[in-house]
Amino acid sequence: MKILYFVNISSFFNSHFLTLALRAKEEGYDIHLLVGDEDKKEEYESLGINYHAIPLTRDGTKLFSEIKAIYYIRNKILDIKPDILHCFTIKPILYAGLSNLFSKSNRSLNVYSVTGLGSASLSESFKGKLFWFFLLSLYKLAFIQKNTVGVFENEDDKLTFIKDKVLLDKNSFLVNGAGIDTKKYVPNENKLNSTNKEVLLVARMLKDKGIREFIEAAEILYKRKSNCKMSLVGDIDPENISSLSLNEINEAVKEGYVVYLGYQSDILSLYQNADVACLPSYREGLPKSLIEAASCGLPIITTDVPGCRQMVDNGKNGILVEVKNSLALANSIEFLLNNTDLLIDMGNNSRKIAVEKFDYKHVLNSFMNIYRIAKK
Incomplete structure (x- = not known):
């Protein structure tokens, strides 16, 4: 055959x-x-x-x-x-x-x-x-x-x-x-607790992935003096009409709103050292990046749209927010980062879901x- x-x-x-x-x-x-x-x-x-x-x-x-x-x-x-x-x-x-x-x-x-x-x-x-x-x-x-x-x-x-x-x-x-290999993508049991929590978005730098909303939410949190690190990981895709330009990303970096790491091959270590996974996409099939994040025991903040909502039991392993709503995104990130016990519980539930559904x-x-x- x-x-x-x-x-x-x-x-x-x-x-x-x-x-x-x-x-x-x-x-x-x-x-x-x-x-x-x-x-x-x-x-x-x-x-x-x-x-x-x-x-x-x-x-x-x-x-x-x-x-x-x-x-x-x-x-x-x-x-x-x-x-x-x-x-x-x-x-x-x-x-x-x-x-x-x-x-x-x-x-x-x-x-x-x-x-x-x-x-x-x-x-x-x-x-x-x-x-x-x-x-x-x-x-x-x-x-x-x-x-x-x-x-x-x-x-x-x-x-x-x-x-x-x-x-x-x-x-x-x-x-x-x-x-996903849930025996490879595992939580980092030795991660040091830090007051400066990291929110990580892994995707191509496309408008449809909600990159602009993530940057706008990062700006809101920066102006509120929230103690968090907003990190972007992924390629600029100049052949895609939905792609943001490197100048747009760098402008947000220069203002101090986000950290941009570009393309990274070792996604596992990035998730193991992050605190929250975020993808405010407009629509997905089923985002592999969030499956990897869930397997690493991260709570998820994503949009209530096809493909993304399948990754989150709202309030159990993450939070669903309205699509294209930067303020709601910022509020949800701030709420989760300010509730450490909830963040830990959601991360544990993400891990269970990954093992049961996505292995x-x-x-x-x-x-x-x-x-x-x-x-x-």
Whole structure:
């Protein structure tokens, strides 16, 4: 049995779903990876994964290049003849779906993981809503084949696709993200108590991640002379129209509102030395950063939106705040940091939730059960 995984970039697959591929390999599957770069080729081939790099851009603005990519994808799928094709994120799903319309193969199952609906689903403008309608139409084409199932990370996204008749309920599954090694991401039992508590946000520096609201909340707390450290960790993404500029971040740093650490590879130690995890995002699939934080025993402050609300039992392991409300965010941070016993209790509850819901053994078993449909 062959599985072909299809992703945009290898770094995403490496951080989220490599463990899934290795588990499938242990189950006896022959693993192939179709990806838009060669960054991990040597490393993955040493793991016994067949690596296929393809010409795939992020923006998709050059029509001829995109048509060429779809044609290339079609030929690769026909050549590999996978029993299972598993695609992650918007572009791989849509391009694989379109390529399937113009080909026939012996593949028994298409698994399309919708890891979030993206910025397009959030737009309130006429142009933005029109583009979202266009994307939904493409999704319908991608899911039209009867041997196709959808995997979602939260109930809201799943219900959106069912309501808009992209797919049927019987063909949709919920899986708790990508999973995490809860034996690696553990609380720091030796962390020193400090009066200067740290609130940590780990994400790309995008408006949709609530970075501006975090900075505005940091400014409010700074002017209140609250004794806390507001830290940002993550890349600037100049290719994303939602990205903040480095100048905007540096201005907040210069004013003393936030600390900006940029991209960091050792997220574990950052969480183990922080006190609260924060992500005031506008919408998520299921944020891996908050799963990691929960596993490290941190209370969570996040927004009451799809994907984020799934991470918090409000008042038990964290606090949900209104989206795009910097004042509510600042007040919640201040309240939690001023109530040490509650902060500790919420952190302990986060750890329990992570172990019970997000550990690899649960998540990977969910994917294996979906794959077994192909064997029926």
